[in-house]
Amino acid sequence: MSIVTVQLGQCGNQIGYEVFDTICRDLHNTQGFCCKRENEVYQASCKEHFFNEEKSGVPIARALLIDMEPKVISQTLLKAAHSGRWKYGQHSHFCQKQGSGNNWAYGYSVHGPKHEESIMNLIQKEVEKYDSLRGFSTIMSMAGGTGSGLGAFLTQNLRDAYPNSFIINQIIWPYGTGEVIVQNYNSVLTLSHLYRSSDALLVHENDVVHKICAKLMNIKQISFRDVNQVIAHQLGSVFQPTYSPEDSCQYRRNPLGDLMASLVPHPEFKMLGLRNIPQMSENSLAYTTFAWTGLLKHLRQMLISNAKMEEGGFKDPALYTSWLQPSDAFSEWRTHRAFNKYEKLAALVSNSQFLLKPLDTIIGKAWNMFASKAYVHQYTKFGIEEEDFLDSFTVLEQVVASYCNL
């Protein structure tokens, strides 16, 4: 029943911290809007998925922190310990002295093999603590060197070492206007490699989350902390306990597996997106009331964007591809217990064409740069040759074509 979260690189570790913090806060939230017994079952289920109990009573996150340079990990460990509510395991981290330099090739071909044994041992030790491992959730960015390159290498290794466990990669899609100049190369290489070894890629776009912070939450000076907290909130709303389909008094025992089963019907289509409503600043929360019909209508609109509104909600066959029955394509998960101070909250995880445009844009930019051979010498220096680039482009063009044909 446990999910091991692997936090990779600066981004992965910063977000991972916020995820566990959000989950823990929700756990201890008194505004559950449900009865006490319900709350207790919810809490137990949540803890089983994400935390280990320790003798001292402070729950330990089921997570591994991996980075090639020490600054971010030390900060993350400190912040968690200071919160008093939860912490990371003492030996759950692995770091080196020098980072990957935003170089996918360095993360994949140098750091990967060099530290393969140590990192896999670390994972093995963590996995041994649980009677049943459901799967891995890795958090990484596509733009840098460690999260992307080492992340891709590690995902391959996880697939080989644990063929029966689910692997979902939480991928942070960088801002369109540069955080890193070679982010398009790194993204193309990452996506193409992950597509082969992972079960699903749940994408979080920085641009989208930034807009949420600006427009919906009215934050004036948006920091990365704000962005990360929104992402954490969205993730938490999906992974927190929900009722199992058979018995509405029992919580789902295998959220990760169920998610995969319903969302990834065909191995060609692995890209998932997440939309969450409502999103607003804490101040406005107190003054807003919610109704389910309104929320669900809004979500459906977000799914279709420009299509006309029709009755029928999510069971409408027009929403889905012809080779799937709507009843197979759509599943609803619910719980009475409220999440993170929102009285009612709806999240939509979809496998659809909405990622087509961003993916196409990134491939286009990377191809443009590749055509002039700019920066390629930085990758060939560490063993990623031009053919490797071409292979990656081919894989992704295939993905784009498949989604286009839906």
Place this chain on the structure above:
Amino acid sequence: MAQSVVVQVGQCGNQVGRCFWDLALREHAAVNKKGIYDDSLKNFFRNVDTRRNGDGVDVSKGKICSLKARALLIDMEEGVVNEILQGPLKDIFDSKQLITNVSGSGNNWAVGYKVFGSQYQDQIVEKLRQTAEHCDCLQCFFIIHSMGGGTGSGLGTFILNVLEDEFPEVYRFVTSVFPSGEDDVITSPYNSVLAMKELNEHADCVLPIENESLFDIVSKINQMVTSGKPGTTVKPESLVTLNEGGIKKKLQEKPFDTMNNIVGNLLLNLTSSARFEGSLNMDLNEITMNLVPFPQLHYLVSSLTPLCTLADVNIPPRRLDQMFSDAFSKDHQLIQADPKHSLYLACALLVRGNVQISDLRRNIERLKSSLHFVSWNQEGWKTSLCSVPPVGHSHSLLALANNTCIKPTFIELKKRFTRLYKKKAHLHHYLQVDGMEESCFTEAVSSLSSLIESYNELDVTKGLPVHDPLRLNIVI
């Protein structure tokens, strides 16, 4: 945490180096209140317990005993190095880090490179090894020198070669002070062009600086300080140019010191994100990765803002945006160049202080439209956010641009070289040195020409309509 070693060569190199170490100590003193030897100090300093064993033993954690700079001071004359060793910084250097001579290189690259190079090669390698042994993860060598003289230029570039041979995995960042048009050293064009060939072939990244620009910046600050307009009182510790108080007097008496401080600050800001924490870190290896699209084009134009903070507390938020605009103006560049009207290959913004991602994005959006980026790198921005601001400021910005605006500097240099070389003026001083031949000159100038040509090829594409290359066609 990785470490860096500073190699300061020649009179200019050592004077700039001295300012750098002074500023570094001040910066760490302002940040490190508890006196603990932490990771950020480890980058440039060793912690040595000098009470034991005469030489001292390295102490890797705990309280600061005695800080020693990770540096090598090399000069073929003794004056500057002796001054450093007798000045307030004497405790952070020890005799094992010096290589000096008395005769000097006579402003002759050949003497610096061929004569002193071979004479001191073993010593140099030995001392570099010792410095490297004190590091558990050596990431980068910073070389500081001038191009126009003999030692900094000749011996400096010889050492660059040695570093590549002995430490091929360690990055080589070179801060080079280029001679200006009215340089008083007649042979500076020869020295510079001969040194350029070495920089082309053996440096990972070069930050060219021109004295003229530094002087202009200092004059501007001088004007601001002495203008006496209301609301323009300058906070003394915020001047990038000053170590101590007494603003007016200092600026007039020691212009080189104030100019050198600007370069010192450049190096501090460059390494700030590697030393201190922030929400978007940038290590030194990320600089070369993102800013050097082709191995030959590794010359970065730098600009630093703000130059000083006004004591006016009512700083409106627009000041932040002003900082970004300033970084792209001609007046803040550290070499005579105009990046706005040339072609950007890549640009990096290293921000320090209380600046968030939304501020960064807003300014990039705003400035993008007035800048020309090469067609295959339209969004060529690399950014970093470091939480620790420099001393005396609430925030600062260092912009590094790989831009074709540097071409005129090289063309000018080539012109001055050719003027001398055509007449074979002063050539005999060089040719009489063992190992020097005319081919050294012709090879050097041809290396410079090919560099100029690479920039030309890129410039030609500026403003042309962009045709995206055809993508791969997939058959399902």
